[in-house]
Amino acid sequence: MKALLDSFRPGLTNREITPLQFFGKHGITIAFFLCVVIFSLTTDKFLSTDNFFKVVMQASIIGTIALGVTFVVIGGNLDLSVGSLLSFATVLVVDLHDKVGPGMAIPLMFVFTLLIGSVNGFLIGYLRLNSLIVTLGMLSAIQGITLVYTGGKNVDISNDENTWFDIFGRGDLFGIPVPALIFIVSAIVLQVVLLKTSFGRKVFAIGGNGTAALFSGLRRNRLVFSTYLLSAFTTACAALILGSRVMGSQNNVGQGYELLVLAGVILGGTSLLGGSGSIVRTVIGVLILALIQNGLQLLGYPYYSQWLVTWVVIIAAVWLDIAAKRGKLFSSY
Amino acid sequence: MKVQISSVRIIQHIGKISLLAGSLTLGLSGMAQAETFRIGITQNNVGVDSYQTTYEQAFKDAADETDNVETVVLDAGGDVARQISQVRDLIQQQVDVIIIWPTDGQAVVPAVKRAKEAGIPVVVTNSNIAEAGQPLIAAFSGPDNIKQGAYSAEMMCDQLGGKGEIVQITGQPGYTTAKERQKGFEDRLAEVCPDVKILDSQPGNWNREKAQRTMEDFLTSYDRIDGVYAGDDNMGVGALNAAKSEDRADEMIFIGATNFAVGYEAMARGEYHGSVYQSPAEDARNALETAIAVAQGKEVEKMSYFDTPKITRENMDEFEKPVF
Amino acid sequence: MNKLFASIKKQPIWIFVLACFVFFSFASPYFFDTGNFTNILVQASTIGLIALGMTFVMINGNIDLSVGATLALAASLAVGLQPELGITGAVLVGLLSGILIGALNGIIAWKTGVDAFIVTLGAMIGVRGLVFIYTGEESFYAQDLAYSDFGASEVFFIPVMAFIFIFMTVVSHLLLKYTIHGRNVFAVGGNRAAAKEAGIRVGPHMLFNFIFVGFMAALSGILLSTEMGASTPNLGRDYELWTITAVVLGGTRLTGGYGSIIGTLGGVLAIAILRNGMNLLQVPSFYVLIILGSILIIVLFIDKRFSEQQGQGVGA
Numbered sequence: 001m002k003a004l005l006d007s008f009r010p011g012l013t014n015r016e017i018t019p020l021q022f023f024g025k026h027g028i029t030i031a032f033f034l035c036v037v038i039f040s041l042t043t044d045k046f047l048s049t050d051n052f053f054k055v056v057m058q059a060s061i062i063g064t065i066a067l068g069v070t071f072v073v074i075g076g077n078l079d080l081s082v083g084s085l086l087s088f089a090t091v092l093v094v095d096l097h098d099k100v101g102p103g104m105a106i107p108l109m110f111v112f113t114l115l116i117g118s119v120n121g122f123l124i125g126y127l128r129l130n131s132l133i134v135t136l137g138m139l140s141a142i143q144g145i146t147l148v149y150t151g152g153k154n155v156d157i158s159n160d161e162n163t164w165f166d167i168f169g170r171g172d173l174f175g176i177p178v179p180a181l182i183f184i185v186s187a188i189v190l191q192v193v194l195l196k197t198s199f200g201r202k203v204f205a206i207g208g209n210g211t212a213a214l215f216s217g218l219r220r221n222r223l224v225f226s227t228y229l230l231s232a233f234t235t236a237c238a239a240l241i242l243g244s245r246v247m248g249s250q251n252n253v254g255q256g257y258e259l260l261v262l263a264g265v266i267l268g269g270t271s272l273l274g275g276s277g278s279i280v281r282t283v284i285g286v287l288i289l290a291l292i293q294n295g296l297q298l299l300g301y302p303y304y305s306q307w308l309v310t311w312v313v314i315i316a317a318v319w320l321d322i323a324a325k326r327g328k329l330f331s332s333y
Numbered sequence: 334m335k336v337q338i339s340s341v342r343i344i345q346h347i348g349k350i351s352l353l354a355g356s357l358t359l360g361l362s363g364m365a366q367a368e369t370f371r372i373g374i375t376q377n378n379v380g381v382d383s384y385q386t387t388y389e390q391a392f393k394d395a396a397d398e399t400d401n402v403e404t405v406v407l408d409a410g411g412d413v414a415r416q417i418s419q420v421r422d423l424i425q426q427q428v429d430v431i432i433i434w435p436t437d438g439q440a441v442v443p444a445v446k447r448a449k450e451a452g453i454p455v456v457v458t459n460s461n462i463a464e465a466g467q468p469l470i471a472a473f474s475g476p477d478n479i480k481q482g483a484y485s486a487e488m489m490c491d492q493l494g495g496k497g498e499i500v501q502i503t504g505q506p507g508y509t510t511a512k513e514r515q516k517g518f519e520d521r522l523a524e525v526c527p528d529v530k531i532l533d534s535q536p537g538n539w540n541r542e543k544a545q546r547t548m549e550d551f552l553t554s555y556d557r558i559d560g561v562y563a564g565d566d567n568m569g570v571g572a573l574n575a576a577k578s579e580d581r582a583d584e585m586i587f588i589g590a591t592n593f594a595v596g597y598e599a600m601a602r603g604e605y606h607g608s609v610y611q612s613p614a615e616d617a618r619n620a621l622e623t624a625i626a627v628a629q630g631k632e633v634e635k636m637s638y639f640d641t642p643k644i645t646r647e648n649m650d651e652f653e654k655p656v657f
Numbered sequence: 658m659n660k661l662f663a664s665i666k667k668q669p670i671w672i673f674v675l676a677c678f679v680f681f682s683f684a685s686p687y688f689f690d691t692g693n694f695t696n697i698l699v700q701a702s703t704i705g706l707i708a709l710g711m712t713f714v715m716i717n718g719n720i721d722l723s724v725g726a727t728l729a730l731a732a733s734l735a736v737g738l739q740p741e742l743g744i745t746g747a748v749l750v751g752l753l754s755g756i757l758i759g760a761l762n763g764i765i766a767w768k769t770g771v772d773a774f775i776v777t778l779g780a781m782i783g784v785r786g787l788v789f790i791y792t793g794e795e796s797f798y799a800q801d802l803a804y805s806d807f808g809a810s811e812v813f814f815i816p817v818m819a820f821i822f823i824f825m826t827v828v829s830h831l832l833l834k835y836t837i838h839g840r841n842v843f844a845v846g847g848n849r850a851a852a853k854e855a856g857i858r859v860g861p862h863m864l865f866n867f868i869f870v871g872f873m874a875a876l877s878g879i880l881l882s883t884e885m886g887a888s889t890p891n892l893g894r895d896y897e898l899w900t901i902t903a904v905v906l907g908g909t910r911l912t913g914g915y916g917s918i919i920g921t922l923g924g925v926l927a928i929a930i931l932r933n934g935m936n937l938l939q940v941p942s943f944y945v946l947i948i949l950g951s952i953l954i955i956v957l958f959i960d961k962r963f964s965e966q967q968g969q970g971v972g973a
Contacts, residue, residue, distance in 0.1 A: 266778070322771060425690070440889050
């Protein structure tokens with residue numbers, strides 16, 4: 001719990017904090033509440049526990065993936081293959097459900113998804129190839145593999161009333177939708193892993209500039225490899241939610257998710273250069289994107305208006321963040 | 334700079350050789366033409382949904398069963414520019430007929446014109462091309478999407494008893510089939526059921542999960558929804574999922590289009606109320622038959638729409654369960 | 658000839674282009690043909706034009722993800738405004754829109770110091786929103802047939818799109834290789850702080866390159882719309898990914914400071930020849946995705962081994 005609280009603290013409590021630093025540290029949290037207040041005042045449907053859980057549930061698929069990707073980005077790399085990987089994992093678990101039963105389908109799906117994640121990890125961690133290009137290539141290749149696997153057909157769970165598989169996407173536990181629960185619990189666990197374990201600290205270190213030298217090559221390679229396993233793992237969890245929610249899947253169900261995931265991570269202030277970032281802020285970043293979508297639709301704006309708002313919000317948020325670190329609003333170049 | 338000069342020379346050199354080879358291949362393909370028909374097809378986006386995949390398979394099967402027909406089967410992946418490239422590649426191969434499943438009804442017109450100018454007749458399949466292109470094509474074969482939208486409107490009207498408030502979930506924005514179904518539905522609904530009001534229209538991108546999310550937001554926005562129209566059953570079942578999870582499905586009429594297996598099953602359970610039956614296999618066979626007739630120089634009907642009947646719980650026994 | 662060999666060694670992608678060329682010539686009876694070569698050039702020109710601009714931005718150590726959306730915006734304006742402004746006016750507005758989006762990206766990246774990846778990721782989402790707002794999700798159609806006739810016309814016996822692509826390739830090569838701006842592109846990409854010390858105005862320099870790639874994206878979109886006689890709101894989706902792929906295949910380092918137009922041309926041709934050849938061989942579209950993805954990773958791997966051997970350091 002302390003780890004969670006720490007992440008909200010600026011960590012500069014003893015020193016004078018300029019307004020710029022204050023907004024840089026808390027801008028994203030302020031933006032979150034600003035969204036809530038604006039939408040609450042403008043539409044009476046917005047502020048209800050029902051709608052709140054709906055937003056969290058809608059954010060849970062992108063959000064769960066974003067948790068793993070946060071580790072990758074903190075480690076100084078990118079992962080653009082998660083959208084395709086989500087399609088692959090969802091198609092696989094849904095297709096296997098009717099063939100071998102959910103009890104076998106789920107572990108098999110995890111195994112194959114992690115296997116693909118380890119290919120990413122091997123190419124980027126051990127062969128040290130550029131992560132943007134490798135995952136771009138994997139984005140295309142995994143989509144192709146999924147299509148070859150299904151022959152291009154949709155997959156469906158034939159009897160969706162009679163399977164316990166529906167718990168992940170449609171179930172409730174203690175009055176909370178299970179997707180939201182999976183998202184929140186993974187977030188708490190990974191926040192603790194990031195801040196309180198030596199693995200978490202090392203991920204920060206390999207992403208950071210100066211400290212990279214502290215690690216021998218082999219240990220660095222293994223750490224990068226692990227971050228890709230982690231993003232494959234959270235993607236597999238998201239596939240569980242997605243497959244169970246829809247009880248079927250199209251081959252391109254995750255298309256474009258990689259950029260939404262990345263937008264959420266970036267909005268949370270995780271630097272693309274690596275070495276800094278936080279799980280809690282990624283959660284807030286993803287939630288803001290979901291709130292914008294939900295609120296604007298409730299207000300009756302066309303769906304593409306959210307794209308314009310997203311544009312402004314992303315740039316404003318990241319600008320504030322780095323302006324605070326720099327101590328100046330504008331860059332010196 | 335020197336590098337550049339030498340590479341220019343190489344290009345010139347290659348040009349000379351290729352002119353020679355070009356005339357050679359031209360002669361060869363001219364000879365082959367007399368024996369069998371070569372039919373090229375560029376499809377919209379195979380793999381994005383089962384309809385298109387089943388269509389492709391049925392097309393290949395039908396071609397295998399037909400004597401003296403060779404096919405070149407390509408897929409544009411939903412990208413107009415790539416489809417235009419593929420038409421170029423098909424012209425290059427001197428096929429006898431080109432079948433095109435337009436990614437966009439307007440944008441492929443010049444490509445069709447180019448094929449016609451190269452002496453290759455074009456058959457349009459599944460979704461029609463724009464008016465400007467009509468004089469350029471040999472035939473269109475496919476469903477009438479505007480009529481399908483109208484059918485859905487009539488079923489909605491019937492089942493609601495002429496009164497109510499509904500929401501609409503449309504296909505991928507900017508694509509012809511989505512636009513035509515929406516137009517057919519809205520125009521016909523205003524005619525037959527002026528008292529049914531469309532509260533809201535949002536896209537579901539032909540995607541069940543997206544449609545499910547869109548429906549969840551509709552359910553939050555509107556306390557009363559009497560009916561849902563979805564541009565295909567895949568999205569319709571997504572909307573049904575969303576309504577069921579909030580226990581509001583019973584109060585609604587669900588009407589879709591392009592009957593999918595999941596839609597058929599939901600209809601059998603009494604949860605889903607109407608759709609339009611459209612067989613991809615029939616769609617594909619019609620396109621191939623039309624193309625063969627065109628290649629043989631026979632007279633063909635310019636607009637050959639195949640029948641896409643309404644399917645509801647009452648008459649569903651007359652139809653086989655869709656394979657996709 | 659020795660010089661040619663030496664330059665090929667620096668551009669491993671050209672070996673790959675050559676290999677593909679030979680392979681498809683034997684594998685398909687339709688490949689080796691002047692008609693097909695001009696096809697390939699036309700097919701390469703859309704991604705190719707953007708890739709030329711992207712090379713400058715990427716050697717700078719930046720990236721532009723908004724080019725696909727910019728392409729759609731320019732095409733929509735150039736077709737949609739024709740009834741009001743006439744062809745010339747509409748095309749000029751289309752080109753201007755590309756310049757403006759580029760300038761906006763450039764100014765934001767310069768003044769805020771936000772990473773270009775993030776700036777243009779935002780723009781990629783937002784500019785697509787602009788396209789949908791302007792078009793109302795509709796495709797536009799050029800009433801005046803002269804517009805699509807231009808796309809079908811030829812200059813010196815080659816299609817006009819291919820001609821413009823070749824012309825712009827030469828211009829870009831000269832600009833990168835033989836001007837002060839071109840030399841600065843490498844300096845800024847190699848070490849931004851040092852470039853600033855050396856008196857290069859880094860901000861305005863990068864701004865120019867963003868405007869250049871915005872302009873090229875707009876030009877590419879407008880040419881594409883002449884080929885279609887129309888514009889569609891979904892035009893150019895994923896093009897940013899293919900453009901970056903082409904530039905990287907051409908040997909430009911994502912970290913900046915290294916790259917060339919000749920290499921980019923090779924990267925663009927490699928993708929175009931692969932797609933064309935696989936169409937002619939009827940490779941099923943599902944496998945095309947796997948093949949293109951694998952080749953990207955393999956070329957990246959080979960390129961890294963090459964550059965390590967030559968002591969050029971860390972690779973991409």
